Amino acid sequence: MSAARLKWYGWGREGEGMSDDERAFVLGRYHEKFGRDAFDTLATPSLQDLALPAPRVVPPSALSAYCSVERYDRAAHTYGKSYPDYVRAMLGQFDCAPDVVAYPRNEAEIAAVMDWAGEVGASLAPFGGGSSVCGGVEHRRDERRKGAVTIDLRQLSKVLQVDATSRAALIQGGAFGPALEQQLKPHGLTLRHFPQSFEYSTLGGWIATRSGGHFASLYTHIDDLVESLRVVTPSGIAETRRLPGSGAGPSPDRMFVGSEGILGVISQAWMRLQPKPIHRAGASLRFPTFFAAARAVRAIAQAGLYPANCRILDPHEAYNTGAGDGSAAIMVLAFESGDHPLDAWMKRALECGADHGGIVETGGADAHRDGAAGLWRNAFIRMPYAREFLTPAGLIVDTFETSITWERFEPFHDAIKTATEQAILEATGVKGEVTCRFTHIYPDGPAPYFSFHALGRHGALLQQWQAIKNAASDALIAAGGTITHHHAVGRDHRPWYDRQRPELFAAALRAVKGALDPRGVMNPGVLIDP
């Protein structure tokens, strides 16, 4: 574990953040966008000033060795990293802080915490890196619950076993991205799962939330990387077999993948690995319009080439991240292999690009680090640090993501963008901006990722954000999309998730929860109502 603590407010660890130059670049874009040279900026409270509610439950002595009721632990586990989380933290609203934070060191201690939470009638929220952007790690005050306990899995951080022959590893659920990659490195292997939150999220969190990973196609979803699982539930431990494939009934793994902590805690998993890439081919392309770029993406996705990266940014998105001058859409294209040169793959992908008006800007083996691709890549990794100063500046900056089949994509995009722009204007009285990129691509459709930028008003930020969020979410559900492609449901997406999923599936999920968690301890209110 690193010496520095995770921030209780902000992204990453204490002492980390954007440099003055990065900050100036990001704020500069907003000064320009809203025609201001400064923003009305709030101070954020200090940890000591926070008014935390008195703990309602206290861990028994058998658990006290790995439980904390300290101010820092409770504050740092109150929220995830969503926009409303930042606003509430900035305003010192910590009513829903957990009473206790447990740091179990093994499955027996996980089970002991679960049992105790069940006995005292507390809710129990699993917590990995705490980077949820949809209210997935938060307790809600509920009178039926006598307390709130958060179970932080960071002590389960080890790669327990590596099978180089089958390219798989047994990894504990609390392992953070960098730590698990560090342990795989001596074996020349990688999980190659790089969500934007990579540094501050865990294997168990990725599995529980169906994390998407960074790559554009093929083996990037955590769903496909899970070979087997071990889950501690309030009714005992479920362990699935290590199998490369199976047709024996519905997949038990797929029931736990995406279960968002309502059924139990993922204590460890055998994960499918890949060799470290040694061959690379990359290019950046300019396209006259975002839709032209999208048509090129469709051609590449349907060609069976499986690029590691095939992101497109609309002109404004490219401008905002520094990857373009705002006059063209940008495609960041890359292939990677641990086995073979990629010339044939790249050649064909570039032909698909050219067919739709794409012009190569940069190319070559290092193109993923150079030019637009490199600029965008850097912005992608650093961007989460911006929220901690944009929020006090009264800016409402957020993202949401979805997926849709190709034949509906163009009107879908326009409907979402228009609805969101209009909601920004109505909610804030100031014209905002909505931009779009693709994060993942499939033969049958893209995963569009929208960013929006609005100038809010202190005192009304939460309501303004909610109005925009509602309009965007209503539009994407009405137009046939999913409420989330890889951010998960949590609490923020519940109203739209409820409209998206078949009602009979909700009944099924409720029945499963009743069977595995009869006392309703685990994350009550997430995915389904208690």
Added chain:
Amino acid sequence: MSAARLKWYGWGREGEGMSDDERAFVLGRYHEKFGRDAFDTLATPSLQDLALPAPRVVPPSALSAYCSVERYDRAAHTYGKSYPDYVRAMLGQFDCAPDVVAYPRNEAEIAAVMDWAGEVGASLAPFGGGSSVCGGVEHRRDERRKGAVTIDLRQLSKVLQVDATSRAALIQGGAFGPALEQQLKPHGLTLRHFPQSFEYSTLGGWIATRSGGHFASLYTHIDDLVESLRVVTPSGIAETRRLPGSGAGPSPDRMFVGSEGILGVISQAWMRLQPKPIHRAGASLRFPTFFAAARAVRAIAQAGLYPANCRILDPHEAYNTGAGDGSAAIMVLAFESGDHPLDAWMKRALECGADHGGIVETGGADAHRDGAAGLWRNAFIRMPYAREFLTPAGLIVDTFETSITWERFEPFHDAIKTATEQAILEATGVKGEVTCRFTHIYPDGPAPYFSFHALGRHGALLQQWQAIKNAASDALIAAGGTITHHHAVGRDHRPWYDRQRPELFAAALRAVKGALDPRGVMNPGVLIDP
């Protein structure tokens, strides 16, 4: 629908079967294997001679337009196509014949049949092509059930909509393989899902049983080809959204995929399609041993090349199917694309083969139809017709399949083969043969497919088969495999499925069934006990 009826005993339609030459080839191999020039051969009964039990329930007049209580319909829906199915049919054992066979024409009629079955306390078994080889379409006599109704989906045979942009089609659950491909053909698209049963199985059956398809890697499993589903359950209709990908809670589709008819009837699905392949590269390779071939397969599977075919046959399997002379293991390797030439792919795969001692026998764009590949392909498609004359000859010929991670494969293979050979000797007193091939390959392991050949004794065939099946299944569960990779669980695999799946998953599945099928109408005893 074809003019000829499906056989009530045997594979395919009345009038179809192996030619005299094919028959002579197949029987010749068995004469040779067991040192006999003839087998004690039983006659199979005629339809008119079958003693069917009197129907216990009669459909009400509202349902009579699409329900039958005719002798042919009841006999043709009593069994699937497993070895014990053939034996029992040959012996005229039709105690478990359904009382009624319904042929609903739409979802309302499916629901009406379900409601009626629930009201009269009958069990309801969905039936596609009836090609289950694991007891998946059979009723069991159970005193708690007042009747047995089979619901045959063949009237729901249409491709309802084709979306060429997203390469997807909305297809009814009762569409047989050839009929659905016929309807997709004018659009230049194909589902490209070719299980061995292709001609006599349906989309709904493939989805309900997690069918594997013919291709070796990547998009071949029906699980991955499902974009959305519509399922008629006793509690109503569940419909999922058409989405290329989603992270909104556990996948609802994956709960129904593999549910083997215990939750409802899959009435239609949006399926992901592919363009008709126009580029092909293929080769057959000889390897000194099966394990050398397996190591080459591992290299290819881990190289990220995704061959359409990468089957290996052990020397005896190659000999039995006419694909080899028995002195070497054979690899049938092929790449296919609707988009680009495959030279780079094939070149690298052949290097992997050569690294492990593989010698190319035939190669080129038509190699998938020539040489060992062509011979094997033909045998693969025709083989199901053999069981209808091998069974009356007292031969016990069956297959079983599994999957295992690479690091365990070699000892796993030997343990299964030895246990099965020994069980054959013990059960029949005559040395038999057990051969192996790979059907599907993954970066983390193969799906080995075993065939066994034993000389049984009339009067004891079922017991002898069961003893061999038990030994093989015990061995593969003990050695860490799955009881089925793509044949499904049905009734025959239940004892081992129960040992394989986590007990808490059984509890979850039971809870789901309770929620969707509260009267326990659908396939009671399949996957879980009522």
